[in-house]
Amino acid sequence: xxxxxxxxxxxxxxxxxxxxxxxxxxxxxxxxxxxxxxxxxxxxxxxxxxxxxxxxxxxxxxxxxxxxxxxxxxxxxxxxxxxxxxxxxxxxxxxxxxxxxxxxxxxxxxxxxxxxxxxxxxxxxxxxxxxxxxxxxxxxxxxxxxxxxxxxxxxxxxxxxxxxxxxxxxxxxxxxxxxxxxxxxxxxxxxxxxxxxxxxxxxxxxxxxxxxxxxxxxxxxxxxxxxxxxxxxxxxxxxxxxxxxxxxxxxxxxxxxxxxxxxxxxxxxxxxxxxxxxxxxxxxxxxxxxxxxxxxxxxxxxxxxxxxxxxxxxxxxxxxxxxxxxxxxxxxxxxxxxxxxxxxxxxxxxxxxxxxxxxxxxxxxxxxxxxxxxxxxxxxxxxxxxxxxxxxxxxxxxxxxxxxxxxxxxxxxxxxxxxxxxxxxxxxxxxxxxxxxxxxxxxxxxxxxxxxxxxxxxxxxxxxxxxxxxxxx
Numbered sequence: 001x002x003x004x005x006x007x008x009x010x011x012x013x014x015x016x017x018x019x020x021x022x023x024x025x026x027x028x029x030x031x032x033x034x035x036x037x038x039x040x041x042x043x044x045x046x047x048x049x050x051x052x053x054x055x056x057x058x059x060x061x062x063x064x065x066x067x068x069x070x071x072x073x074x075x076x077x078x079x080x081x082x083x084x085x086x087x088x089x090x091x092x093x094x095x096x097x098x099x100x101x102x103x104x105x106x107x108x109x110x111x112x113x114x115x116x117x118x119x120x121x122x123x124x125x126x127x128x129x130x131x132x133x134x135x136x137x138x139x140x141x142x143x144x145x146x147x148x149x150x151x152x153x154x155x156x157x158x159x160x161x162x163x164x165x166x167x168x169x170x171x172x173x174x175x176x177x178x179x180x181x182x183x184x185x186x187x188x189x190x191x192x193x194x195x196x197x198x199x200x201x202x203x204x205x206x207x208x209x210x211x212x213x214x215x216x217x218x219x220x221x222x223x224x225x226x227x228x229x230x231x232x233x234x235x236x237x238x239x240x241x242x243x244x245x246x247x248x249x250x251x252x253x254x255x256x257x258x259x260x261x262x263x264x265x266x267x268x269x270x271x272x273x274x275x276x277x278x279x280x281x282x283x284x285x286x287x288x289x290x291x292x293x294x295x296x297x298x299x300x301x302x303x304x305x306x307x308x309x310x311x312x313x314x315x316x317x318x319x320x321x322x323x324x325x326x327x328x329x330x331x332x333x334x335x336x337x338x339x340x341x342x343x344x345x346x347x348x349x350x351x352x353x354x355x356x357x358x359x360x361x362x363x364x365x366x367x368x369x370x371x372x373x374x375x376x377x378x379x380x381x382x383x384x385x386x387x388x389x390x391x392x393x394x395x396x397x398x399x400x401x402x403x404x405x406x407x408x409x410x411x412x413x414x415x416x417x418x419x420x421x422x423x424x425x426x427x428x429x430x431x432x433x434x435x436x437x438x439x440x441x442x443x444x445x446x447x448x449x450x451x452x453x454x455x456x457x458x459x460x461x462x463x464x465x466x467x468x469x470x471x472x473x
Contacts, residue, residue: 026068027159029061030151031166034446037144038170041442043193043206044370046137046348054442058144065150073153079396080452081153083389084146090385091139094346095132097125108340111356129346130353138347145445152453161418163450164225170443171218174203175246178211182249201250210441212255213432215247217447219262220424223269224417254435258428265424271411326372326435332357333371337379344383353380374433374440397426403456422454 036057040050074081100123104113108130116124129135152160178201181190186199193206203211222239247259336345336357345353354368371377378386404411404420411417429438429448438444 023159023162024155026065026151026154027162029064030148030155030163033058033061033144033147033151034166034170034443037443037446038204041144042204042210044437044440045195045206046134048193055140055144058147062143062147062150065147065154068154069150077149077153077453077457079457080149083393084149086389088139088142088146090382091135091142091347094129094135095127095139097127099125103128106343108345127346128343129349131346131349134348134352135346141440141442144442145449148446148449149453152450157415160450160453161414164221167447167450168218168221168225171214171221174205174211175215175218175243178203178246178250201246204443205441207436208250209252209254209432209436210438210444212247212250212252213258213428213436213438214444214447215243215250216255216258216262217425217428218243219259220266220269220421223266224421227271227417254432258432261431262424262428268409269411269417269420269424271413271417328362329368329371332359332362333373333376333380337376340380340383342384344379344381344386347381349381350377370437370440372436374437377437397423400456418454419456422451425451426455
């Protein structure tokens with residue numbers, strides 16, 4: 001009788017979710033959301049048919065997460081939830097109809113008022129946004145990463161760490177697809193979107209820049225995931241070289257710069273040996289794989305350049321028509337910021353607003369769908385409110401960096417290592433947003449949310465630490 005009690009207690013423990021093999025329903029719900037975003041969320045366009053499947057599923061999972069959400073979950077990630085609620089609230093307010101005396105007083109609305117007067121429409125109540133359909137799309141698009149935040153905030157520390165191999169598996173699949181795309185025809189069946197970079201390695205995405213930044217993010221993720229022993233670290237070196245070569249093949253200049261920054265930051269993700277000073281031989285040996293990765297990476301990159309396959313480096317060296325077009329449009333974007341300041345034109349309105357301001361000298365057979373600088377586009381569409389949100393996010397990030405570095409240059413345990421990984425991933429996506437719009441794709445937006453959940457956060461005025469996470473051997 002006595003010998004059976006421990007087994008009975010163990011089985012009860014597993015059923016209740018305390019055992020190592022158990023994962024909560026919320027964990028599987030978030031994995032389902034990531035899978036759906038991986039399959040249907042590789043484009044930032046609003047007219048992609050796959051969104052018909054993705055967004056309703058995300059809303060269902062959001063409802064599932066909200067039912068289980070507790071006040072403690074919100075408190076544990078107070079800033080992230082506060083920012084999410086502010087963004088969603090701002091988008092809804094931009095759709096509220098306003099009396100003419102209010103919306104006509106907003107900057108940049110004079111043309112709309114003249115059209116109403118010329119057409120004899122009288123006094124019409126119009127929303128804050130100049131393009132309500134674009135703002136509605138922005139609101140529903142924001143629900144996808146918000147669902148990831150609601151679900152992810154309820155996970156245990158262990159379950160959040162288990163999301164890393166899930167993301168790495170997804171990156172491996174899109175990397176393989178991208179490799180096959182370079183070997184196949186430019187109009188082949190492996191390109192999943194009608195408007196895409198045909199002939200380039202885009203993987204599951206429509207834009208090669210988004211594929212490249214995801215591959216760049218894979219470098220620090222692999223470094224953290226394969227850091228338990230020396231064999232794993234050298235396996236990470238081989239995979240890192242392969243990923244670096246794929247970044248070169250994509251032809252993405254911003255992706256190449258992100259990969260270089262990721263490589264530079266890898267040593268700061270290396271665990272400090274327990275009870276040893278930083279300058280010890282043990283720490284040097286732990287950084288040795290990074291030295292090997294850097295050296296071999298340069299050698300293989302040189303071979304790729306010699307063979308003419310380092311497309312990203314070649315495009316970085318040369319001025320392209322696409323790059324010149326984007327640079328020429330920057331003064332126009334700057335003027336648009338001032339034209340609609342301080343209110344902005346409304347979320348999701350950039351393409352239409354740009355058509356209004358586009359000079360004849362920049363007219364081509366293509367159209368400017370985004371500013372290709374999300375930091376500036378937010379100022380155009382959301383004005384002072386968008387600037388305040390960005391400033392708050394940057395200040396919170398700097399505070400997170402200060403907390404992470406409080407323990408020294410190197411993390412002391414796996415908990416701190418994952419916190420620094422979150423900071424690095426957020427930094428890479430922020431850098432990529434200077435020349436593109438990666439966070440407008442559902443999959444990368446959800447990866448961004450997971451990185452935020454990994455970052456250091458405060459609970460009751462102190463840093464939340466992960467219990468029971470010893471240093472790796």
